[in-house]
Amino acid sequence: MAATMDKENNDSEPDPYDTDEGDDYVPDDHSDSSENDETEHVTPRKTKKRRKNIALWKRNEKKRLRTAGKMYEGHKGKIRAERNLRPFVHTCRYSCSKMSEAERQTFFDKFYNIPTYDLQTAFLASCIQKCEVVRRSQRAECNRRFSTKIMVSNMRVCKAFFLKTLDISNRRFTTVCEKVDRFEYCNVNQKPLVKLSYYRHTFNTEFNHQFHKPHSDTCSKCDKLNNIIKNSNNENEVSISKVSLELHQRKAQKACEMKKMDAENSKALDDTIAICFVLQQTLPTPLLTTSKVFYLRQLWTYNFCIHNLGTGEARMYTWDETVLVEVPKK
Structure with a gap:
């Protein structure tokens, strides 16, 4: 009965260590290589939302190949050939033959090693110069404002050689x-090179700057006058506070201008020294x-900081309240 039970158990649960090889079986050195590779391979962590990888987009990959001068497939499926240096021998009045x-x-490799289209x-544009027209034709279609000069390695070449x-x-x-003409036109007529909307878009999307009034270490007199202007019901007191605040801010602006002037004088004159000192925040x-x-x-x-405005040198003097409790006023 026991032998029958053992036989049934052996039939239902095979021995995991049982192999078809004999006693003289020798394991191969590469038998566990696949298992080791599977254990060493780390799969990326799965997230709830798929991560966007712009560098792997097919459209951007085609752009990189096009910028590098390599062969690529256009958006309509047409194969574009690779860019190569074309042979061109001719004689002209410029330095092409030299x-x-x-x-x-x-020069070809330098151009196609540039990573982006805008930088190219x-x-x-750096190779193209605009100069005044020396001779003008009587035909209306030839009355250009500028003459184009193409420079390659400090040598002037013709357009066909450049292309x-x-x-x-x-x-x-x-x-x-x-684009060069537009740039020259904006410089001559003193017009902005970009629109305000483009500047606002770049500033709001590429930077994270914030503008606000300081929340600490503010002027006590400014705070007092601002509180009177906001909370007082006496119109006469409010008007006087507004005049006082305007006068106080003008004096502060004048002091900043004088400080800047003294700093410039200390840099230009050897017998003048301008220093600025301040008691900084307690720590x-x-x-x-x-x-x-x-x-x-x-x-x-x-x-306590002492700053030399002429040389930019600063000295710090520190002490704790066990040395001196009463600190000098600003």
């Missing part, structure tokens, strides 16, 4: 010239974040 093939290849446009060297289209060159010692310290009395440390 540039060797090695210099052309260096700026590079092309063949970089393997770019005439449309790309014309677009860059239009609790030691500075701890424990909740019990909030209810205990701490040792206060004072810091």
Whole structure:
């Protein structure tokens, strides 16, 4: 009966250590390699929302290939060929024939190593100069405001040589010239290069600056006059406070201007020294974040700063309240 039960148990639960190999079986060195690889491979943590990776977008990958001058597939499925240095030999009045093939290849590689399209446009714009027209034709269509000068490695070249060297289209060159013309027009007529809306969009999306009045270390006289203006019911007192506040702020502005003037004089004149001193904020010692310290009395440390406005040198004098309790007034 016991033998029958053992046989049934053996049939229902096979031995996990039982193998088909004999006693002379020797394990292979690479038998557990797949298991080790699976244990060493760490899968990325799954999140609730899918993370956006702009660098892996197909559209951006095509843009990178296009900017680098590599072969890529257009948005309509057309294969665009790779950019190469095109052979171009001719004779003109400029220095095209003086540039060797090695210099052309260096200029070509320098252009296509630029990572973005906008920086490439700026590079092309740096090679294009606008100068006054020397001779004007009688035809109306030839009355241009500027004459285009193309410079490559401090040598003036013609437009055809420039396009063949970089393997770019005439449309790309014309677009860059239009941007250079717009830049020159804005400089001559003193107009802003970008619109206020574009500046506001960049400021609000690329930066995280905040503007507000200081919440601490404010002027006591300004606070007093502002409280009277906001809370007083006496119109005469409010009007007097407004005049006093305006006069006080003008004096403060005048003091700042005089301080700036003294700093400039101390830098220009050897016999003039301008210093600025201030008693800075008292510091609790030691500075701890424990909740019990909030209810205990701490040792206060004072810091007195003397700043040389001419040399930029600053000296700090520190002491605690056991040395001197009464601190000098500002």
